[in-house]
Amino acid sequence: MGGSNDLRVLEITVISGEDLRINRKQPVKKNAFVTIKTDSFKEQTTKMDKDGGGYPAWDEKFVMDMPMHARYFTAEVRCKTAAGSRIVGTAVIPASDFLGDYVPENYLHFLSYRLWDSHGERNGILNLSVRVKSSSSVRNAYGGGCSSHSAGCSRPWSGIAVGGQQVSNGEGVVTGIPVWS
Known part of the structure; x- marks a missing residue:
């Protein structure tokens, strides 16, 4: 192994x-x-x-x-x-x-x-x-800090504000999809 x-x-x-x-x-x-x-x-x-x-x-x-x-x-x-x-x-x-x-x-x-x-x-x-379970071994196996099915991923997300609400500091409603580099 x-x-x-x-x-x-x-x-x-x-x-x-x-x-x-x-x-x-x-x-x-x-x-x-x-x-x-x-x-x-x-x-x-x-x-x-x-x-x-x-x-x-x-x-x-x-x-x-x-x-x-x-x-x-x-x-x-x-x-x-x-x-x-x-x-x-x-x-x-x-x-x-x-x-x-x-x-x-x-x-x-x-x-x-x-x-x-x-x-x-x-x-x-x-x-x-x-x-x-989330663990460092699971994350490392997928190359860095994220797995392909990770919800708590720290990679950037791209989103669109919904209903004209300002999106800053995690406030507001956003619809988005993950964008992996």
Whole structure:
């Protein structure tokens, strides 16, 4: 790896699951948890929801590094049973769902994904939120003080006064578009 410029920082909150089943038939009774993997070396796991059954709630937040070249991260819902840990379903979360040219830094995305079991069958839904955190590593990776989706950018803006109002010292209404040099 080439250092901190190769990473973006994500704040991922695993919120809840819906209609989780074992063997596509019986609802999960208890002990469901989620593992988030941003690459093969970085993963974090929620606590088990001991009482939620097929509709668990975790509401657990993780701050994780994700390589700039990564196109997705995965969320794997598991259930602890007497025989060990069993995969309930997996979701692949594309980076394009929370990154883009017109999305400001620190924008909070609430996302829901269909879970797929090992047989390729639908097996519940996972609800989570994702925020790309502003950080020096994110800013440096985009060359200087701004990313292409930065709201708090200090580069110059060009605007047109609306309604004849004087625009000075941040007062008045302005409609404008960013102009990058």
